Amino acid sequence: MDKIGLFYGSDTGNTQFVAEKISERIGISGIDVFDVRDVEIRKITSYTLLILGIPTWFDGELQGDWGDQFSELEHIDLTGKTVALYGLGDQFGYDLYFLDALGILAEKVESRGASIIGEWPVAGYGHTKSKAQRGDVFRGCALDMDNEPDLTEPRIDKWLDMIIPEFEAATAKAAERKTANQMTTTTRIEG
Numbered sequence: 600m601d602k603i604g605l606f607y608g609s610d611t612g613n614t615q616f617v618a619e620k621i622s623e624r625i626g627i628s629g630i631d632v633f634d635v636r637d638v639e640i641r642k643i644t645s646y647t648l649l650i651l652g653i654p655t656w657f658d659g660e661l662q663g664d665w666g667d668q669f670s671e672l673e674h675i676d677l678t679g680k681t682v683a684l685y686g687l688g689d690q691f692g693y694d695l696y697f698l699d700a701l702g703i704l705a706e707k708v709e710s711r712g713a714s715i716i717g718e719w720p721v722a723g724y725g726h727t728k729s730k731a732q733r734g735d736v737f738r739g740c741a742l743d744m745d746n747e748p749d750l751t752e753p754r755i756d757k758w759l760d761m762i763i764p765e766f767e768a769a770t771a772k773a774a775e776r777k778t779a780n781q782m783t784t785t786t787r788i789e790g
Contacts (some may be wrong), residue, residue: 600763600770603630604646606638607653608664613687613744614652620755621650621685625763640668640675647680647773648766649713651704651739654687659699659730669707678712681769683762684739685717685755690726691746698741702730705738714769715739717762719754 603625609615615634622632630650633642643649654662661669686701709715718736724743731737740758742751 600629600767601648601773602628602646603648603650603766604643605630605632605650605652606635606640606643607632607651608635608662609652609654610656610662611654613742614654614662616744617685617687617742617751617755618652620752621759624756624759634664635668636664640671643677643680644675648769649680649682650762651682651684651708652686653684653700653704655693655696655698655700657696658693659696659703661700661703665700665704672707672711675711677708679773680708680713681766682708682713682715683717683758683766684708684715685742685758686731686737686739687742687744688726688729689745690724690743694725694727697724697726697729697743698731698737699729701737701739701741702732705731716765716769717758719758 605618607614607618618632622630653665656662684701684705686698688698690697705715717739719740721732721735744751
């Protein structure tokens with residue numbers, strides 16, 4: 600599997616905590632972790648496999664560091680990138696905006712050509728609305744450390760069990776395309 604680039608924004612440390620748990624599970628040789636506060640967002644183009652972490656603030660707002668760089672995503676081509684997302688929010692205190700930032704980010708990266716994996720079931724959450732919801736799934740792993748901190752690590756583990764095989768399949772498919780392209784090029788040169 601190709602190396603994963605994990606990019607997160609965090610004000611309270613919760614989204615960073617999740618990034619660290621993901622990194623521990625995958626292992627340091629398989630993932631590079633970046634706080635978007637400390638890196639230009641263009642760095643995401645260095646990876647074909649991405650995990651993006653974002654909390655929702657207030658009434659559906661992007662986390663500040665993501666917000667600072669969000670317009671730059673409009674100029675980045677993510678075609679061929681496989682992206683898994685996780686989001687944090689408060690499903691009861693902000694039930695009308697739960698994980699809205701996750702939904703906004705998912706829409707943006709998808710519009711730039713990325714393939715999104717790792718959708719997460721909505722069943723069991725107590726929110727009213729969410730921009731991250733499509734039918735009976737969220738666009739990524741849904742975490743609520745305000746109300747359900749004890750479920751965070753089990754949800755991370757279950758989600759990683761879902762996305763790692765998808766990342767492996769994406770890597771294999773990319774290798775097949777590369778081999779096919781090399782064979783086509785060799786045939787043209789020899790022909």
